[in-house]
Each structure stands twice: as structure tokens, then as C-alpha cells.
Amino acid sequence: MQYPEWIWHNGTIKPWAEATTHVMAHALHYGSSVFEGIRAYRTPDGPAIFRLSDHNRRLYASAKIHEIEIRYGLDELNAATRDVLQRNNLDSAYIRPVAFRGLGGFGLSAETPVDVAIGAWPWGTYLGEGVLETGIDACVSSWQRFAPNTIPAGAKAGGNYLSGQLVAREARRLGFGEGIALASTGLLSEGAGENLFLVFDGVLHTPPVSAALLNGITRHSLITLARDAGLEIVERDLPREYLYLCDELFMCGTAAEITPIRSVDGRSVGDGKVGPVTRQLQQLYFGLFEGTTPDRYGWLDRL
Ligand code: PMP
Secondary structure, X not given: OOOOOEEEEOOEEEEHHHOOOOOOOHHHHHOOEEEOOEEEEOOOOOOEEEOHHHHHHHHHHHHHHOOOOOOOXXXXXXXXXXXXXXXXOOOOEXXXXXXXXXOOOOOOOOOXXXXXXXXXXXXXXXXXXXXXXXXXXXXXXXXXXXXXOOOOOOOOEHHHHHHHHHHHHHHHHOOOOEEEEEOOOOEEEEEOXXXXXXXXXXXXXXXXXXXXXXXXXXXXXXXXXXXXXXXXXXXXXXXXXXXXXXXXEEEEEOOXXXXXXXXXXXXXXXXXXXXXXXXHHHHHHHHHHHOOOOOOOOOEEEO
């Protein structure tokens, strides 16, 4: 991979290769980091970062849950993010802010210094070339999501992604594009790194946050865009077999964007083609960046 030239680390922009940490940093051993995934898109009016403040607010929320003190304010992190894109001449990118317990103690409750960094790089379609048009084949994972009051699913924390890695790696090993995890209740939760939407008779259904899922910003954006377009949406508990019975199914997330699912566990979803509601939401979502969907909520943050 070709890395970009500059990265923001602990308050300054520096060459990518200089943003290092010690191998004995707390986060490497215990997963004590919080992070975000944000995308910037090329738009007719120049580059725009999608919901930058909302992502950084979720970063602080994740940090609050895990008592990780981020010593930079929202305006500072927002400005640093814009700076990273500008310095690297990136007008479309995936952006990764991360805050983690660094070197300075080995006890689980050690108060180490907290490192903060923001990197950005060009990143195409997360789940493979062309999948936004064709869809992927998914499977239900043999790994469940963590139960409530064990590891908080509402935090986007490094350690949570051991679960995501088990789900994603198992799916790839079995030849699937992505894995879907069930909550400890046995009900639908989410993909390894994406939220889920099912469509029945033109109505969107999505599992509620009580199903051990990350409260996705793409999920929220799609709920908002769909309601504005007059579509009906219900957040509800959904059993596994509804994956096989729905007319349309897709995953969404900053990295995965809106990825249709054409089969689950070898059963085709609908007729196996991308359905009209999925297409409509793709058009509304990407329309924000193409200029065909009005930015009614100030989601586009200009550089
Ligand atoms: N669930 C998980 C576990 C994720 O990692 C992500 C990606 N951040 C999502 C859902 C989707 O969240 P968002 O739309 O905010 O990227």
C-alpha cells in the first residue's frame, strides 16, 4: 500500500513514518483504543467530509465510556482532519481518527498518556470492486455479538473489533463476502462492521440498538433520508430467518457505504438482484455527494 505523506499526531502534522508508538503501549495489549471511520467525497463544489462533527462526537462518546481522556476539543480535531486532507491533497478519502492508551503502565486500570492521531488515505469500495452494483453473498456467523453489559457495543473501541474480525475472517474463509452476527438473544444484530436493513413490501426494517450494535452514522443518515423521501422505517427485533424471507437486504457503514446482499447462507434474497428500495437509497445517499440530494442537515463539511 502507498501511504500518504502526512499524518496528524498529538497536535502536529508530521511525516507518516514518524507517527510511531512503543510496542509496550497499553492499547496494543488490551485493545484500549477508540476510533472513527469517516469518508470524504469529491463533490461538484469541491471535497466534503461527511458528518465530520457527528463522527468526532461519537469518538468522544466512545472515549467517555472507556474513560479515555482526549485532550483536544471538537474544533481542534475537526480542523486537524481538514488539515490532513489538504496537506495530502486528498479530495476523496477514508479518514481514521484514533485515541489510545499509550506507553506508561501495564495494569488494566493504568492511567497512561493518551495518544491521538488522524490518518487519511484513498480507499475504494470496502467489500470489493463492483459490489455496490452486484451485491455480496453473506452468511450468518457462528460467532455471536457480545451480550449487553459485557463489552459496550455503543462504543467504537479497538477491543470490540476482535469480535468483528472473527465474524469477517470466518465469512471470508468460507467464501462469503461478509458475515452477519446474531445478538446474544439470537436475534439479528449487524455485520462485522456494518449495520443491516431488510425490506419487506417496500418498508425498511432495521434491528434496534439494543441488539448489541453500533449506532451507525450511515444507518442514521439512511433513516433520515428515507423518512424525508416518504419511505416507512421500523426499528425492531428481527429473527434470523427473516434474512431469507425479505425482498431486499443491504448493509451500510462508512466503509461499506450501501452494499446490497444478494444471498444469505446460500438462499437468494428476493430474486438475487439489487432491489428498488436499495437502489433508491443508494441514489439518495450518493446524491448528497453528486449534488442531486440536497444537504438539508449540513452534513457536508467543506475543507
Ligand atoms: N457496526 C460496526 C460494528 C461498525 O464497525 C460500523 C462502522 N463504523 C458500523 C456498524 C457502521 O457505522 P457507521 O455508519 O457510523 O460507519
